[in-house]
Amino acid sequence: MDISKIDYWATSGTSFLHRAAVVSKLLATAFVIAGVILAGDVAVLAGLYLMVMVTVRAARLPLVKVMLISLFPGLFAVLYAISQAGAGWTLPAVIIMKALTAASAMILLISTTPYTSVVGFMGRLMPRVVADGLFMTYRSFFILLELMDHFLKALKLRGGFQPHRLIRNARNVAAGVGMLFIRAFDKSQRLYDVMSIRGYSGRLAATRRLDGFGARDLPYLLAAFTFLTIAIYVRVYGQGARVMALTFVLAVYVIGMEAHRVWKRS
Amino acid sequence: MSHLHIPDGLLPVWLWVTGLALAMAAVLLSLYMVRKMDLRKKVPLLGMMSAVMLVGMSLEVVPTYHVNLSIITGIVIGPWLMIIASLIVNLLLALVGHGGITVVGLNTLVIGAEGIMGYVFFTVLRKLFKPGLAAGLSAFGALFFSTCLMLLVVFISNINLGADSLHEVRELIGSPTADSVAALLRLQKGFNFRFFAYAAILLGSIGWVIEAFVTAAAVRFISLVKPDMISRGGR
Numbered sequence: 001m002d003i004s005k006i007d008y009w010a011t012s013g014t015s016f017l018h019r020a021a022v023v024s025k026l027l028a029t030a031f032v033i034a035g036v037i038l039a040g041d042v043a044v045l046a047g048l049y050l051m052v053m054v055t056v057r058a059a060r061l062p063l064v065k066v067m068l069i070s071l072f073p074g075l076f077a078v079l080y081a082i083s084q085a086g087a088g089w090t091l092p093a094v095i096i097m098k099a100l101t102a103a104s105a106m107i108l109l110i111s112t113t114p115y116t117s118v119v120g121f122m123g124r125l126m127p128r129v130v131a132d133g134l135f136m137t138y139r140s141f142f143i144l145l146e147l148m149d150h151f152l153k154a155l156k157l158r159g160g161f162q163p164h165r166l167i168r169n170a171r172n173v174a175a176g177v178g179m180l181f182i183r184a185f186d187k188s189q190r191l192y193d194v195m196s197i198r199g200y201s202g203r204l205a206a207t208r209r210l211d212g213f214g215a216r217d218l219p220y221l222l223a224a225f226t227f228l229t230i231a232i233y234v235r236v237y238g239q240g241a242r243v244m245a246l247t248f249v250l251a252v253y254v255i256g257m258e259a260h261r262v263w264k265r266s
Numbered sequence: 267m268s269h270l271h272i273p274d275g276l277l278p279v280w281l282w283v284t285g286l287a288l289a290m291a292a293v294l295l296s297l298y299m300v301r302k303m304d305l306r307k308k309v310p311l312l313g314m315m316s317a318v319m320l321v322g323m324s325l326e327v328v329p330t331y332h333v334n335l336s337i338i339t340g341i342v343i344g345p346w347l348m349i350i351a352s353l354i355v356n357l358l359l360a361l362v363g364h365g366g367i368t369v370v371g372l373n374t375l376v377i378g379a380e381g382i383m384g385y386v387f388f389t390v391l392r393k394l395f396k397p398g399l400a401a402g403l404s405a406f407g408a409l410f411f412s413t414c415l416m417l418l419v420v421f422i423s424n425i426n427l428g429a430d431s432l433h434e435v436r437e438l439i440g441s442p443t444a445d446s447v448a449a450l451l452r453l454q455k456g457f458n459f460r461f462f463a464y465a466a467i468l469l470g471s472i473g474w475v476i477e478a479f480v481t482a483a484a485v486r487f488i489s490l491v492k493p494d495m496i497s498r499g500g501r
Contacts, residue, residue, distance in 0.1 A: 003324065006362055033367060036275040072364045077273055080420070083462035098275030103363030110361045118361065127297055129305055129312070133354045136313020137320065144314070144321045173325070174480040178487030180318055181338060185495055188314040192307050200306065 002069065003141060009061055009111040016216040016260070017059040017112045022121050024217035025113055031224035032105040036098050039231040042090060045097035047246040048227050051253055052104045055220050058257040059112050066111065070103040128203065144184055151176045219260075223253045272373060272416070274366030277423045285419075286371035292378065293353055296346040312347055315339045316354045323359070333477050337405040338484055340381030341388050341496050348385065352378035372419055380412035384481075388496075397489035397496060402482030409474040417463050 010018075017025070032048060039045050056066050077099035081092035110118065115138050123131030152173075155161045160172040192200075226249050233245075300308065322335035340348040353374045360367040387404035395403070488496055 003320070003358075003362055033274055037279065037368065070363050072362075077276065079462055079465050080276055082465075083458045095276055099273035099366075102274030102366055106361055106367060107363045115361070122357075127293065129297060129309060130293065130350060130353060132309045133312045133316060133350060134357060136309055137316040137354050137358060140314045140317035141320050144317050145324070148321050148325065170476065170479055171483055174483030175487050177322065177325075177333070177335065177338075177480055178484035178491070180321065181335075181342065181484065181488055182492050182495065184314040184318045185311070185342065185492070188311040191310040191314070195310070196306075 004145065005065070006069070006107070006111050007115060007142075010114050013060065013112060015059040015112070017055065017108075017220060020112075020217045020220070021213055022113055022117045024213060024221050025109055026118070026121065028221045028224040029105050029109045031221075031228045033102055035224070035228040035231040036102045036105075038228070038235050039098070040094060041231075041234050042093050042097060043246060044227070044231050044234055045094060045101055047230070047250055049097060049101040049104065050250055051223050051227055052101060052108055054250075054254050054257050055223070056104070056108055056111075058219075058261055059108065060261075061108070061111050066104065066107055069107055070100055072103065132203070140184070140187070143187070144180060147183060148176065148180055151179065219253070219256060223249070272366060272369045272419070274368050276366075277369060277372070277419070281419070281423050282366075282368045282372060284371075285369060285375060289353065289371035289374040289378075292349050292375065296349040299346040308347060311343060312351055312354070315343050315347075316351045316358075319351065319355050320358060323355075323364075333480050334377065334380065335481075335484075336377050336381040337384030337388075337401070337408050337477070337481050338488075340383075340385040340408075341401065341404075341485070345382040345385050348381035349374070349378040352381060376412050376415050376419070379415055380408050383411045384408035396486075397493075398482045398486030401485035401496075402478045405481035406474050406478040409470070409477055413466060413470045413474075417466060420462060421459055 032052060035048050036045070039048065053063065053067070057063055077096050081095040084091045084095060116135070119131065119134045119138070123134065126134075152161070155172055155176065161169050230245055230249070316339075319335050319339055322333045325332055336348075336352070339351060343351060353370070356365060356370045356373045356377060359365045360370050360373075365373050384404045384407075387407045388400055391400035391403055394400070485496060
């Protein structure tokens with residue numbers, strides 16, 4: 001899990017998706033997740049996954065790295081899938097595809113949208129303490145990660161982290177964790193003092209005005225909506241002409257996105 | 267890995283909607299219980315402690331295994347703030363694809379229960395043992411509890427597979443054919459819960475031991491350097 005890398009992609013990217021409105025990206029992600037929930041067909045899920053991956057490429061994100069990060073929820077999915085293998089291998093394949101597609105869509109969202117924008121929008125729907133806690137957590141995460149990184153570096157330099165000495169390593173890391181808790185506790189009090197001096201009155205998260213929609217919002221939003229429609233159609237009316245529809249939609253989307261990439265590069 | 271994060275799309279809709287409703291109720295109850303605290307002061311602490319949990323989850327103590335630090339967090343901030351911290355951590359994790367966004371409610375309940383049970387066990391055990399040992403035993407017990415809770419969720423979702431097969435049952439009653447009987451049997455026998463439970467407990471138990479060890483050593487360190495941190499229980 002590399003949150004700092006994802007944050008860098010989100011804030012430094014300049015693709016059409018990075019510039020798209022937060023609402024449109026959230027809506028498109030919701031369509032993909034809804035498609036994942038509704039789809040029970042490997043072909044539909046594979047189509048959805050490919051569509052997300054094509055968008056990842058079009059957003060100029062590192063495809064392999066995004067794919068690797070999306071494997072994190074894999075362990076639960078793999079165990080769950082193997083447990084379902086009694087009914088054949090279609091269901092396990094569906095389960096793994098569902099987990100991968102949903103995770104990829106979430107990573108695509110957060111890799112193209114700064115965290116503050118996503119939480120700023122979500123904060124409208126949450127109690128203030130939770131919304132403020134989300135902001136504070138994200139801010140604190142990088143401070144503490146750096147602190148832990150320095151601690152681990154110092155530990156390695158002083159010979160406290162050696163191969164094949166698992167118990168000793170774990171004990172040293174645990175002392176670091178204890179230190180991390182103490183530093184975090186102290187920092188939270190210090191942070192409160194600093195914020196109080198600056199006029200903190202118990203409200204952190206400011207609601208931003210929503211961005212307007214534009215042409216850059218349409219490709220991903222329309223593709224996600226089309227795939228959701230196909231997933232609903234297949235669920236309601238059976239499989240019918242799904243392969244043809246999927247191939248057509250995917251082909252149009254891939255050609256469009258690649259043409260956009262080439263045009264932007266030239 | 268001392269617990270598993272459930273991804274999107276695997277559990278039936280009614281189950282994750284119930285999970286979201288229960289988590290929302292738990293968060294509202296927590297907010298009610300902490301209403302007398304100075305929340306302005308608690309928000310920075312909540313953020314820092316949630317961030318510590320995230321740092322723990324990005325730290326591989328042994329290859330492929332990370333710690334949660336939910337038990338120490340529960341001990342430091344107390345059970346009510348732990349529920350809110352659990353929601354914050356799960357929302358953040360869901361945004362980076364580590365656990366599903368639709369199952370944030372269920373994952374919040376599982377990790378929240380882990381922290382709360384850790385706090386409860388520690389409160390009881392510290393009267394009998396030294397803080398380090400009490401924390402280690404609490405961590406092991408709390409992780410066992412949260413794994414059982416996760417298995418219960420999976421077991422209930424499996425029952426739902428039976429409920430989903432109501433359509434099959436109706437078809438079977440309406441026109442009993444060999445195909446509809448086979449489809450029903452496939453749905454009922456498809457899920458091997460015993461395998462799933464054994465695998466989760468086998469893999470999880472390694473994580474429980476690692477987390478218990480790290481928790482014990484960290485709490486021992488804290489009890490020596492800043493003992494008031496673990497004696498206040500979030501107050």
